[in-house]
Amino acid sequence: MTQTEIDGATACDWTVSGMDCGSCATKVRSAVGRLPGVSDVEVGIMTERLRLTLDETQTTRDKVEKTVRSLGYGIGPRTDAAKKEFVMPGDGTDTHGDGDHTGHDHASGTDAIARDASGHGGPGHVHDDPADRGKSWYRTGKGQLVIFTALLLAAAWSVELIAPQIGSWAFVGASLIGVAPVARRAVAALRVGQPFTIESLMTIAAVGALFIGAAEEAALVVFLFAVGEVLEGVAAGKARDGIRALANLVPKTALLDTDGVIREVPAASLVVGQIVFVRPGDRIPADGDITEGTSGIDESPVTGESVPVTRGPGEGVFAGSINTEAVLRVTVTKAAEDNTISRIIRLVEEAEEARAPTERFIDRFSRWYMPAIVAIAALVIVVPPLALGQAWDTWIYRGLALLLIGCPCALVISVPASIASAMSTGARRGLLMKGGAVIEAAAQVSHIAFDKTGTLTHGRPRVTDLVTFGATTQAELLAVAAGVESGSSHPLAKAILNKAEEAGVTPLAAADAKALPGSGVVASVGNALAWVTSPRYASENGGLDAENLAKATIFEEEGKTAVAVYRENQPFGLIAMRDEPRTDAADAVRQLSAMGITPVILTGDNPRTAAAIAGSLGMQFQANMMPEDKLAAIRTMSEQGGVMMIGDGINDAPALKQASVGVAMGSGTDVALETADAAILRDRVTDIPATIRLSRAAMANIRQNVTLALGLKAVFLVTTVFGLTGLWIAIMADTGATVLVTLNALRLLRFDPEHEA
Numbered sequence: 195m196t197q198t199e200i201d202g203a204t205a206c207d208w209t210v211s212g213m214d215c216g217s218c219a220t221k222v223r224s225a226v227g228r229l230p231g232v233s234d235v236e237v238g239i240m241t242e243r244l245r246l247t248l249d250e251t252q253t254t255r256d257k258v259e260k261t262v263r264s265l266g267y268g269i270g271p272r273t274d275a276a277k278k279e280f281v282m283p284g285d286g287t288d289t290h291g292d293g294d295h296t297g298h299d300h301a302s303g304t305d306a307i308a309r310d311a312s313g314h315g316g317p318g319h320v321h322d323d324p325a326d327r328g329k330s331w332y333r334t335g336k337g338q339l340v341i342f343t344a345l346l347l348a349a350a351w352s353v354e355l356i357a358p359q360i361g362s363w364a365f366v367g368a369s370l371i372g373v374a375p376v377a378r379r380a381v382a383a384l385r386v387g388q389p390f391t392i393e394s395l396m397t398i399a400a401v402g403a404l405f406i407g408a409a410e411e412a413a414l415v416v417f418l419f420a421v422g423e424v425l426e427g428v429a430a431g432k433a434r435d436g437i438r439a440l441a442n443l444v445p446k447t448a449l450l451d452t453d454g455v456i457r458e459v460p461a462a463s464l465v466v467g468q469i470v471f472v473r474p475g476d477r478i479p480a481d482g483d484i485t486e487g488t489s490g491i492d493e494s495p496v497t498g499e500s501v502p503v504t505r506g507p508g509e510g511v512f513a514g515s516i517n518t519e520a521v522l523r524v525t526v527t528k529a530a531e532d533n534t535i536s537r538i539i540r541l542v543e544e545a546e547e548a549r550a551p552t553e554r555f556i557d558r559f560s561r562w563y564m565p566a567i568v569a570i571a572a573l574v575i576v577v578p579p580l581a582l583g584q585a586w587d588t589w590i591y592r593g594l595a596l597l598l599i600g601c602p603c604a605l606v607i608s609v610p611a612s613i614a615s616a617m618s619t620g621a622r623r624g625l626l627m628k629g630g631a632v633i634e635a636a637a638q639v640s641h642i643a644f645d646k647t648g649t650l651t652h653g654r655p656r657v658t659d660l661v662t663f664g665a666t667t668q669a670e671l672l673a674v675a676a677g678v679e680s681g682s683s684h685p686l687a688k689a690i691l692n693k694a695e696e697a698g699v700t701p702l703a704a705a706d707a708k709a710l711p712g713s714g715v716v717a718s719v720g721n722a723l724a725w726v727t728s729p730r731y732a733s734e735n736g737g738l739d740a741e742n743l744a745k746a747t748i749f750e751e752e753g754k755t756a757v758a759v760y761r762e763n764q765p766f767g768l769i770a771m772r773d774e775p776r777t778d779a780a781d782a783v784r785q786l787s788a789m790g791i792t793p794v795i796l797t798g799d800n801p802r803t804a805a806a807i808a809g810s811l812g813m814q815f816q817a818n819m820m821p822e823d824k825l826a827a828i829r830t831m832s833e834q835g836g837v838m839m840i841g842d843g844i845n846d847a848p849a850l851k852q853a854s855v856g857v858a859m860g861s862g863t864d865v866a867l868e869t870a871d872a873a874i875l876r877d878r879v880t881d882i883p884a885t886i887r888l889s890r891a892a893m894a895n896i897r898q899n900v901t902l903a904l905g906l907k908a909v910f911l912v913t914t915v916f917g918l919t920g921l922w923i924a925i926m927a928d929t930g931a932t933v934l935v936t937l938n939a940l941r942l943l944r945f946d947p948e949h950e951a
């Protein structure tokens with residue numbers, strides 16, 4: 195496992211296999227959590243992950259692993275997702291249809307997750323372990339239990355045929371042998387303080403059935419339980435494929451070019467500065483810059499945008515993208531674990547721990563559900579015979595059947611399975627959400643606040659007009675303005691610097707540049723201060739007279755942004771710039787309105803420019819907003835419901851934090867990923883409605899699952915008490931619900947968030 199020291203305690207990280215239902219995670223969490231010196235336990239069912247902080251003076255890592263194994267799960271050290279090699283071949287990972295990228299992007303079948311070979315596979319070990327992945331079901335631990343119990347059952351039936359007088363004893367034998375591995379797990383769970391597990395209920399029910407002479411049914415229940423476990427494992431495995439598919443997008447090997455000598459090396463071993471050779475059709479093995487060659491790059495694994503973009507020397511490429519046309523040489527700029535795609539995978543993986551409120555509620559609910567069912571079962575067994583003088587056998591039988599529906603598995607798996615599916619569907623399209631909590635909040639948003647520059651517009655304004663005052667020439671105006679702006683990263687600054695370059699004007703040397711947030715920049719140029727600011731600020735500070743302010747106003751009414759350039763008592767002129775709205779912005783706004791969401795522009799720009807742009811997009815706006823005004827506006831909107839804030843993630847971090855969901859958008863991928871709750875990696879405004887559609891679909895899916903799980907339990911609770919259904923139906927209902935719920939969650943993998951409902 196990977197480890198990091200934190201104040202004497204160690205952060206540990208394992209891969210745990212065989213956790214296919216929600217109560218499995220609970221079992222592991224509380225068993226491990228009871229060990230002394232263990233804290234911050236996080237268990238991910240979808241990611242098969244166990245993380246905790248360990249004080250090794252109190253409990254050894256070995257002890258933790260033993261505890262998990264005693265419960266019947268496999269445990270092994272965890273490796274970074276990007277380096278992880280899955281045994282399962284890359285099924286369904288090819289988002290591009292042609293499926294034959296000549297290259298080396300297939301998962302190697304040999305090195306499975308490294309795990310210590312000791313201590314596995316004891317007789318009580320029925321769950322699969324990491325090595326079971328990708329094996330046919332009948333070769334897994336669970337599969338063998340199915341075969342074993344089936345053989346026992348068949349043997350018992352044969353005995354009954356041949357020698358009917360000892361037939362029932364054969365079933366007793368079959369039940370006892372079949373239930374033994376399950377009982378062993380029940381005892382292990384009991385030892386770590388968990389009396390109520392599906393295994394213990396199962397054991398009591400099977401043994402109890404023997405006592406009331408229902409031996410044949412007991413054997414059948416043991417067999418069906420084993421079948422259910424296999425089915426649950428298959429369903430959970432399918433749900434995990436979504437995440438695994440992402441990891442498979444990173445090639446395992448790279449062609450390293452050392453002074454013209456090309457040799458194949460593991461992609462994980464690449465270091466910054468090395469040059470890799472990428473053939474057409476190959477996936478790019480690392481984030482890097484092209485040093486040689488120009489080719490169409492399909493970046494869909496990272497951004498979801500599958501139309502190839504042409505990239506040439508000096509331009510950056512992402513690991514996992516496909517080189518579609520020509521041979522490239524790429525200089526590695528990031529180590530494997532820092533690659534954008536690795537960070538996306540990590541984000542998707544860790545998201546399971548940011549649990550949705552609904553999920554936390556279900557966890558609390560399921561904690562009392564099982565004991566409550568046990569109590570009801572006890573009452574059902576005891577009360578009718580004692581109070582009403584009914585037959586003990588009948589009511590014991592019904593009570594035992596009740597025990598079998600006491601497992602909250604289906605309920606507890608429902609949320610993580612839906613969330614994991616939704617997250618991987620999103621990730622494939624460049625829609626990243628950091629977990630269930632974000633998905634749940636996004637589904638409930640009523641207002642969306644858009645930053646204007648860089649989100650609704652391209653964020654690349656161009657200078658359209660230069661107005662000079664008095665004796666100033668255009669070149670002078672540009673030289674001063676460009677000088678002042680040379681230290682600024684504001685989009686307007688870039689526009690002015692670009693214009694100066696185009697016009698062949700050298701910016702004047704400037705010093706001590708200072709941003710006036712929401713207003714402009716000031717710097718000393720020559721021996722005096724010079725300003726580039728909004729016309730309003732300029733006119734308030736003596737840099738713009740009324741007549742020229744009116745000129746600026748005209749530009750603004752045309753949807754342009756004007757800035758005034760001046761020195762103390764010396765106005766130079768006006769520069770007007772235009773930032774085009776993104777082509778899909780109007781469509782996105784329409785889609786959002788149709789979904790019942792109110793989109794609003796919050797901008798630091800002036801009301802006239804804002805009105806021109808808002809008007810063309812058909813939305814509301816609030817202008818002249820200082821950064822703190824944006825925060826206040828979001829707070830006000832929050833009073834009417836959830837607010838999503840869309841920004842570029844660079845200069846609006848506080849507003850993104852204030853909103854219930856902060857979404858960073860656009861090519862600022864690097865920053866965007868870390869600063870916000872969600873990120874949109876393509877420059878598409880329509881991905882905002884898509885994100886909300888996906889979130890709503892995920893929450894609807896969760897609601898269906900919870901209803902289904904609880905509904906089935908309720909129905910069988912009643913039919914069992916009234917004696918309409920018996921033991922084996924009860925066990926089928928339990929696993930059936932888990933399988934149905936997981937399969938329903940899988941539908942989200944095929945959900946198309948871009949499609950309007």
Ligand SMILES: Nc1ncnc2c1ncn2[C@@H]1O[C@H](COP(=O)(O)OP(=O)(O)OP(=O)(O)O)[C@@H](O)[C@H]1O
Nearest residue numbers: 645646647682684686687712713714728797798799
């Ligand atoms: N570097 C700068 N150069 C010139 N003017 C600036 C600069 N920075 C800010 N301003 C002026 O202040 C106004 C508000 O700037 P601010 O950065 O708050 O908003 P914005 O980023 O332009 O717009 P939005 O809030 O929609 O992203 C701008 O419209 C401009 O008039």
Ligand SMILES: [Zn+2]
Nearest residue numbers: 214215217218
């Ligand atoms: Zn389970």
